[in-house]
Amino acid sequence: MYYINDGVFGTLFDWLSLREIKDLKRAVPLVRKERQHERTFPTTIWGPTCDSTDIVCEDVEYPEHHIGDYIVFENLGAYGMTFATNFNGFPKPTVQVYIKEDMWNMLHSVAGVDWKQKTLTFFESILEKAH
Incomplete structure (x- = not known):
């Protein structure tokens, strides 16, 4: 148990x-x-x-x-x-986000150069709201 x-x-x-x-x-x-x-x-x-x-x-x-x-x-x-x-x-609970590297790279390649930073900022804002 x-x-x-x-x-x-x-x-x-x-x-x-x-x-x-x-x-x-x-x-x-x-x-x-x-x-x-x-x-x-x-x-x-x-x-x-x-x-x-x-x-x-x-x-x-x-x-x-x-x-x-x-x-x-x-x-x-x-x-x-x-x-x-x-x-x-x-x-x-604390949230931990996981994504496969190939999926991350694919999303990054189709979304533009600053997508990675925008995504990280988005996830950080979600985590801040969760606490």
Whole structure:
């Protein structure tokens, strides 16, 4: 059982609404390729609040993790910061933006010379508003 620094009242809000779709039984965290052959354990991941609704996933097979490890959920979080709250005194998590280098270069090549700086400024302004 793990408690993480984000949950359904934060950027994983999408999962709270997706639970109602019968075919989507759970959010399943991704496992890095180099860890796919490690022993797994039945795992439940909870968000940081004391609310019984703040369960991210339950009874999934997952390798052992430690404090500081990243857990990645694919296709969740698109609207998370928009709907995130400081529920129960827990602040919104720090946002880290990742993009593949080839995608970054492609966007930069079609958008003009100053696109990179404008994009960085845009992301910085979003992060400032999130805190």
